[in-house]
Amino acid sequence: MCPPDYFSVDYVINPWMAGNEGQLERGLAGRQWQALCDVIGRAADIDLMAPRADLPDLVFTANAGFIYEDTVVPSHFMPQERRAEEPYVKAWFSDQGYDVRLLPDDVGFEGAGDCLVDRGGEWLWTGFGFRTEIEAHKYLAKWFDQEIVSIRLTDSRFYHIDTCLCPLSGGYLLYFPPAFDADSLAAIEARVPADRRLAVTASDAANFACNAVNIGEHIVAHRFSQDLRDRLTALGFRVQETPLSEFLKAGGSAKCLTLRLSEPPARSRGTA
Numbered sequence: 664m665c666p667p668d669y670f671s672v673d674y675v676i677n678p679w680m681a682g683n684e685g686q687l688e689r690g691l692a693g694r695q696w697q698a699l700c701d702v703i704g705r706a707a708d709i710d711l712m713a714p715r716a717d718l719p720d721l722v723f724t725a726n727a728g729f730i731y732e733d734t735v736v737p738s739h740f741m742p743q744e745r746r747a748e749e750p751y752v753k754a755w756f757s758d759q760g761y762d763v764r765l766l767p768d769d770v771g772f773e774g775a776g777d778c779l780v781d782r783g784g785e786w787l788w789t790g791f792g793f794r795t796e797i798e799a800h801k802y803l804a805k806w807f808d809q810e811i812v813s814i815r816l817t818d819s820r821f822y823h824i825d826t827c828l829c830p831l832s833g834g835y836l837l838y839f840p841p842a843f844d845a846d847s848l849a850a851i852e853a854r855v856p857a858d859r860r861l862a863v864t865a866s867d868a869a870n871f872a873c874n875a876v877n878i879g880e881h882i883v884a885h886r887f888s889q890d891l892r893d894r895l896t897a898l899g900f901r902v903q904e905t906p907l908s909e910f911l912k913a914g915g916s917a918k919c920l921t922l923r924l925s926e927p928p929a930r931s932r933g934t935a
Contacts, residue, residue, distance in 0.1 A: 664703075664724055664921055665712040667696045671719040672913050676742040677822050679914030692909035696722070699883070699905050699917060706878040710924060712755055718748050723915045724922040725825060727752040729778040731787075731807050731926045735761040738774040741794045759924075764806050772799035776823035776919065780926050782877070783834020784854055786810035790824030792817065812854065814847040821868070825918050829873045831882070835859045835898065837875065839868035867891050871907075871916035885916045 670692055672683045700709060714721055721727075727748070728737040735756045740746050756763050766772055777795035779788040787809045791797040793816055804811045814824055818841065821827035827842035836855045840848055840862050851860070863872050867888050875884035882900050885907040895902050907916050 664696075664700055664709055665722050666714050667692050667722045667910075668714040669716045669719050670696075670714075670722045670910075670913075673719065674744050676744055677914040678820050679911060683912040687909055687912060695905070695907050695909055696920065699907065699920060702883050702903055702905050703876060703878070703921065706881045712752075715751065718751065720745055720913070721748055721751070722910075723776075723913075723919045725775045725919045726773050726823075727922055728756060728774040729772075729803070730761065730775070730922065730924060731780065731809070733760075733762055734764060734806060736764050736766065736772065736774070736778075736803065736806065738776075739766050739768065739770060739772050741771040741773070741796075764802075766799055766802055770798045770802070771796040773823060775922055776825050778803065779825060779828065779830055780809075781834070781836075781854075782830045782832050783859070784810075786812045786854065788812050788814055788824060788828060788830065790814050790816050790828075793819060793822040795823075812850050814850065815844045816842060817844050818842045822914070823919075825874055826871065826914075826916075827868060827873050829875050829877065829918065831861075831877050831900070832879055833859070833898075835861060837861045837863060837873050839863050839865075839873055841865070842868070861891075861894060863891060864888065871911060874916040874918040876917045876921055883917055885911065 672680055672687050675681050726738055728735045737753045773794045777790040789800050789811050800811045800813050821842040827839040829837040870886040872884055872887050875882050880901050883903050886904050892902050910916055
């Protein structure tokens with residue numbers, strides 16, 4: 664995670680940011696981020712990336728890169744506004760000892776915002792359509808011994824796959840079907856049994872319920888409807904809400920504010 668010391672909404676690179684330029688309550692954002700950090704810290708160890716004054720979106724560490732075991736693919740951002748983050752996060756990954764794999768300069772990819780490890784099967788849910796280009800998928804297939812399941816995003820509000828799809832422990836999947844095209848929905852249905860697919864409503868999707876942090880039995884997000892909370896609780900999950908309204912102004916929420924550094928190998932994913 665990266666503290667939001669310099670977080671701001673000063674430009675528009677997704678629909679959520681439009682109209683929110685200059686509307687951020689910085690003090691509230693800091694308190695909300697700390698509350699999320701405290702909640703996650705009760706279930707996992709947290710490493711902090713130092714913030715930088717010239718990188719307001721660095722707080723969204725999910726977009727820094729995609730990590731699997733000891734290998735990382737740093738992001739190559741589509742919006743020019745975030746390109747300045749790239750050398751900083753590449754250096755951070757190198758300093759942490761990761762095997763850093765670099766995409767060609769003409770291929771857009773936005774890290775764990777658009778590439779998610781399934782918690783039950785041996786595949787990676789990998790988005791494209793807005794902020795990641797499908798050309799990146801062949802490199803991921805080459806570098807990781809996993810099936811790449813390409814998911815086309817069709818609603819610009821859900822510009823990263825982690826805004827509308829969340830793999831959960833035990834092979835469950837939280838997702839918002841209208842965010843995907845027909846072929847992508849078919850790919851999801853072919854891999855995840857009906858009793859493990861948890862479709863959310865438009866209201867839950869707009870509250871970034873799919874942008875949740877899942878650590879074992881714990882699920883943390885900005886907000887869930889009572890119905891969705893009840894469904895998750897009935898499956899044995901411990902659900903916790905923590906308000907993140909200031910980050911929604913930039914089109915991000917709990918998952919966007921975190922990058923998992925210890926993605927488990929496929930053989931141990933059933934409880935991850």
